[in-house]
Amino acid sequence: MTLITTDFEQPTTDDYPTRKGTEPALLYRRDPAVWGTAADGPMSQEELDSFDTKGYYQAEALVTAEELAIYRAELDRLAGDEAIKRDERTIVERSSDEVRSIFEVHKISEVFAKLVRDPRVVGRARQILGSDVYVHQSRVNYKPGFGGGDFYWHSDFETWHAEDGMPRPRAVSLSLALTDNHPYNGCLMIMPGSHKTYVSCVGETPEGHYRDSLKKQEIGTPDPSSLTILADKHGIDMITGPAGTGLFFDCNCMHGSSGNISPYPRSNVFIVFNSVDNTCGEPFAAPSPRPTFVGARDFTPVI
Amino acid sequence: MTLITTDFEQPTTDDYPTRKGTEPALLYRRDPAVWGTAADGPMSQEELDSFDTKGYYQAEALVTAEELAIYRAELDRLAGDEAIKRDERTIVERSSDEVRSIFEVHKISEVFAKLVRDPRVVGRARQILGSDVYVHQSRVNYKPGFGGGDFYWHSDFETWHAEDGMPRPRAVSLSLALTDNHPYNGCLMIMPGSHKTYVSCVGETPEGHYRDSLKKQEIGTPDPSSLTILADKHGIDMITGPAGTGLFFDCNCMHGSSGNISPYPRSNVFIVFNSVDNTCGEPFAAPSPRPTFVGARDFTPVI
Numbered sequence: 293m294t295l296i297t298t299d300f301e302q303p304t305t306d307d308y309p310t311r312k313g314t315e316p317a318l319l320y321r322r323d324p325a326v327w328g329t330a331a332d333g334p335m336s337q338e339e340l341d342s343f344d345t346k347g348y349y350q351a352e353a354l355v356t357a358e359e360l361a362i363y364r365a366e367l368d369r370l371a372g373d374e375a376i377k378r379d380e381r382t383i384v385e386r387s388s389d390e391v392r393s394i395f396e397v398h399k400i401s402e403v404f405a406k407l408v409r410d411p412r413v414v415g416r417a418r419q420i421l422g423s424d425v426y427v428h429q430s431r432v433n434y435k436p437g438f439g440g441g442d443f444y445w446h447s448d449f450e451t452w453h454a455e456d457g458m459p460r461p462r463a464v465s466l467s468l469a470l471t472d473n474h475p476y477n478g479c480l481m482i483m484p485g486s487h488k489t490y491v492s493c494v495g496e497t498p499e500g501h502y503r504d505s506l507k508k509q510e511i512g513t514p515d516p517s518s519l520t521i522l523a524d525k526h527g528i529d530m531i532t533g534p535a536g537t538g539l540f541f542d543c544n545c546m547h548g549s550s551g552n553i554s555p556y557p558r559s560n561v562f563i564v565f566n567s568v569d570n571t572c573g574e575p576f577a578a579p580s581p582r583p584t585f586v587g588a589r590d591f592t593p594v595i
Numbered sequence: 596m597t598l599i600t601t602d603f604e605q606p607t608t609d610d611y612p613t614r615k616g617t618e619p620a621l622l623y624r625r626d627p628a629v630w631g632t633a634a635d636g637p638m639s640q641e642e643l644d645s646f647d648t649k650g651y652y653q654a655e656a657l658v659t660a661e662e663l664a665i666y667r668a669e670l671d672r673l674a675g676d677e678a679i680k681r682d683e684r685t686i687v688e689r690s691s692d693e694v695r696s697i698f699e700v701h702k703i704s705e706v707f708a709k710l711v712r713d714p715r716v717v718g719r720a721r722q723i724l725g726s727d728v729y730v731h732q733s734r735v736n737y738k739p740g741f742g743g744g745d746f747y748w749h750s751d752f753e754t755w756h757a758e759d760g761m762p763r764p765r766a767v768s769l770s771l772a773l774t775d776n777h778p779y780n781g782c783l784m785i786m787p788g789s790h791k792t793y794v795s796c797v798g799e800t801p802e803g804h805y806r807d808s809l810k811k812q813e814i815g816t817p818d819p820s821s822l823t824i825l826a827d828k829h830g831i832d833m834i835t836g837p838a839g840t841g842l843f844f845d846c847n848c849m850h851g852s853s854g855n856i857s858p859y860p861r862s863n864v865f866i867v868f869n870s871v872d873n874t875c876g877e878p879f880a881a882p883s884p885r886p887t888f889v890g891a892r893d894f895t896p897v898i
Contacts, residue, residue, distance in 0.1 A: 438819050438822070439745075439747065442742075442853075442854050442856055444742065444856055445856060474831070475778040475779075475833050476778075476784050476831045476833060476853070478853070481779050481856075481857075516741050516858065519741070519858050520858040523857065523858045523859070524858075528777070528779045528857060530778050530779060548856050549856075550745075550779070550781070550853040550854055550855075550856060551745050551853055551854050552853075553745055553747055553748060553784075553851050553853060554784075554826065554831060555819065555822050555823040555826045555827075556826070
C-alpha cells in the first residue's frame with residue numbers, strides 16, 4: 293500500500309524540504325494523518341476523524357490510578373539513580389542541573405517497556421498509522437515547577453525528517469500525563485489543524501546539533517510569519533487534563549509549551565511510534581543521523 | 596481614621612518584616628483590603644466583597660474601543676521614539692533589546708495622564724482605598740510575543756515596603772489590557788485570596804538593586820515552600836479577557852506570569868494608586884529608596 297521507498301536510499305525529490313533555502317515556506321502536507329479505520333480498533337471513527345482534523349486526540353484515563361502510581365514511583369527511582377543521571381541519555385536543566393528528560397526510557401526501564409507494548413497504547417498507534425509500528429524515540433520528561441523552561445514552537449517531524457531521515461509524516465506520539473496538566477503549569481499548546489501544513493525552516497544543521505537542541509531548540513525553528521499565519525488560522529489549544537490522560541498527536545503538529553513557574557511539576561512519558569513502512573534513512577538536512585537513543589535505527593516492530 | 600504615622604519616621608515595630616531574617620515566614624495581613632463602601636461608588640458592594648475575598652476585580656470594557664485605539668497608537672508612538680528608548684525610565688528585553696516597559700508613563704504621555712485622572716479609573720482606586728490617592732508608579736508593558744520573558748511569583752507590596760518604604764498594604768494596581776489576554780500569551784496569574792497572607796522573604800537588598808529587579812526579580816522572591824502552601828490553599832487563577840478589561844488588584848496579591856511564546860503580544864498600562872494616608876518613608880529593607888520614576892516621592896493626590 294505504501295508509495296514510498298523505505299530503504300536507505302532517498303527519493304530524488306523531497307516533498308518536505310527544510311533547512312536548505314534562505315526563505316521559509318508553508319507547504320501542503322502530501323500524506324494522510326490517519327491511515328487506519330475504526331474497524332481496526334480501539335478508536336472510534338469519530339475519534340479518528342477528530343484526530344485527522346485537529347492532529348491530536350486525548351484519551352481520558354488511558355491508564356488506571358494504580359498504574360499511575362507505579363509510573364510515578366518509577367519516575368522518582370530513575371531521577372534518583374546517579375548512574376542514570378550521568379548517562380548520555382539523560383538531559384539536565386540548564387539552570388538547576390535537575391533531570392529534565394531521560395531518553396530511551398523503554399530500554400532503561402522495564403516498567404515503561406511494558407507500557408509501550410500495552411494494547412491501549414500501541415494499539416492506537418497502529419490504528420492511526422495503519423501498519424505495524426516501532427519506537428522511534430521514548431523519554432520521560434520531568435518539567436519541574438518553580439521555573440521549568442519553555443519549549444518554543446516546532447514540528448517534531450521537521451526535526452526527524454531533517455536530522456533523523458524520517459521520510460514522511462507517518463509517525464504519532466503519545467504523551468501520557470503523570471501529573472495533572474493545567475493552563476498554569478506549562479501544559480502543551482497545539483495549533484489544531486496545523487499538522488496539515490509543513491513549515492520549511494531556514495538555516496543549516498551543524499554537526500552534533502542534537503545535544504543543544506534537546507535543551508533548547510534553535511535550528512529548525514519556524515519563522516515568526518509562518519507561526520502567525522498558523523496561529524491566526526488555527527488558534528492555540530491548551531492541552532489540559534488530569535494525570536492518566538493520554539495525548540496522541542501527529543508528528544507534524546505545530547506545538548510548544550510555556551515555562552512553568554507554578555509549584556506543580558508537569559511530568560509525562562513520551563513515546564514516538566513510527567510506521568514500519570516509514571523507517572528512517574539518511575538525514576534530509578544534517579551531516580549525520582542523531583544518536584540512536586534520540587532517533588532509533590532499530591526498526592523492529594513492537595509486538 | 597488612620598492609625599499609622601505617615602511622615603518619614605517609621606513606627607518602631609514593623610508588621611511586615613522582610614529581607615531581614617534567614618528563614619521565610621507567612622504572616623497574617625494586619626490591614627483591610629477594602630476601605631470604602633458601595634455608597635462611595637462606582638463599584639457595587641458585591642464587587643467590593645469579591646475584591647476583598649479574591650484580592651482582585653475585573654472591570655469588563657473599562658474603556659471604549661475608540662479609547663483603546665488611542666492607547667494602542669500611543670503605545671506604538673512611545674516604542675518608536677528613540678529618545679524615550681534611551682531614557683532611564685525605559686526597560687528593554689534582556690534578549691532582544693526590544694522595549695519591555697516604560698515607567699512614569701503618566702508623566703511622559705498626556706494620553707496616559709488623562710487615563711489616570713479618569714473617574715472610571717481613579718474613582719475605583721479611591722473607593723477601594725477609602726481615601727484620596729496618588730500615583731506610586733505607572734508604566735506601559737509591551738510583553739512581546741515569540742518569547743517574551745516570564746515574571747516569577749511576587750507580592751508588589753513586599754517590594755514597595757522593603758525598597759520604597761511603603762508602610763502598609765493600602766495600595767491598588769490597575770492593569771488595563773491593551774491586547775486580548777489568553778491563557779497562552781503570558782496572562783497574569785493570581786493566587787486568589789493570597790493577598791491576606793504576607794510572605795516575609797529572606798536575603799538582603801543590595802544597593803542599586805532596582806534596575807536588575809525590573810528585568811527579573813531575584814531578591815524579595817518568595818521561597819518554594821511558601822508558594823506551595825499558598826497555591827495549594829488558594830489555587831491559581833488565569834486572568835484572561837479581551838482588550839479593554841481593567842484588572843484592579845491588591846498590592847499584596849501573590850502573582851506572576853509565564854513567558855509568551857505565542858505570536859500575540861500582551862500589552863497593558865499599569866497604574867499603582869497608593870492612599871495619601873500611606874505615603875512612603877524610608878525603605879524598610881534597603882539602603883536607599885529606589886528612583887522616583889519607580890516609586891514616587893511626590894504624594895500630590897490625583898484630582
